[in-house]
Amino acid sequence: MASSKVWFITGTSSGFGRSMTEYALSQGDIVVATLRKPEVLSDLTARYSADKLLVLKVDVTKQEDIGEAFARTRSAFGRLDVVFNNAGCGVFAEIESTPDDEARELFETNFWGAANVSRAAVKFFREVNQPGKKGILLQVSSATGFHTSPMCGYYSASKHGGNLDARKVESADG
Numbered sequence: 001m002a003s004s005k006v007w008f009i010t011g012t013s014s015g016f017g018r019s020m021t022e023y024a025l026s027q028g029d030i031v032v033a034t035l036r037k038p039e040v041l042s043d044l045t046a047r048y049s050a051d052k053l054l055v056l057k058v059d060v061t062k063q064e065d066i067g068e069a070f071a072r073t074r075s076a077f078g079r080l081d082v083v084f085n086n087a088g089c090g091v092f093a094e095i096e097s098t099p100d101d102e103a104r105e106l107f108e109t110n111f112w113g114a115a116n117v118s119r120a121a122v123k124f125f126r127e128v129n130q131p132g133k134k135g136i137l138l139q140v141s142s143a144t145g146f147h148t149s150p151m152c153g154y155y156s157a158s159k160h161g162g163n164l165d166a167r168k169v170e171s172a173d174g
Contacts, residue, residue: 004027004028004029004030005024005029005030005081005082006029006030006031006032006073006077006079006080006081006082007020007021007024007029007030007031007032007081007082007083007084008032008034008069008070008073008080008082008083008084008121009021009024009031009032009033009034009083009084009086010034010035010058010060010084010085010086010087010113010117011034011035011060011086011087011088011140012033012034012035012041012055012086013035013036013037013040013041014040015086016084016086016140017033017035017084017086017087020084020086021033021041021044021053022044024082025044025048025052025053030051030052030053030054030077031052031053031054032054032056032069032072032073032076032077032080033053033054033055033056034055034056034057034058034060034069034087035055035057035058035087036057036058036059037057038055038056038057041053041055050076054072054073054076054077056068056069056072058087060087060109060113060114060116060117061105061108061109061112061113063116066116066117066120067120070120070121070123070124073124074124074128078128079128079129079130079133080121080124080125080128080129080135081135081136082135082136082137082138083117083118083121083124083135083136083137083138084138084140085114085117085118085121085137085138085139085140086140087109087113087114087117088109088110088113088114088140088159089105089106089109089110090106090155091103091105091106091154091155092155094153095153095154098153098154103154106154106155106158107154107157107158109158110155110158110159111158114139118137118139121135121137122135122137125137141159
């Protein structure tokens, strides 16, 4: 039997992040579930032990949160097999009526958050995983990053920028 994978999943409070967390756990894998409000996963923490589910408070707009989460992953599991980079938010309004602070927050999460988690993942795969051990980076984006709709201008732009290069990454010696 193959050993379980260690997953690092962002945006696990709902949607794809929550579904992927539940799926990986159901397959016997280990999940580092990151989200801004950890109490949202209290039902899962009641069902799974800390050696199967590590829930961490992470705001992907904060580099220190990202760094700490990857450090805790290293300390707890010593490796990382899959990063499901999913955290995101939306603003659905006309560009001309969207306040600058809301548009900037959207880009901080959907673009910079995705980019910073991706960078940390690739660094982990190369520097922490054993030589020759690959890691998989899965970047969740949106079709509106390619084909926008009315009321989605800023959202589409932030998701198009978030269409980062997702690939298998080998450690430095692999």
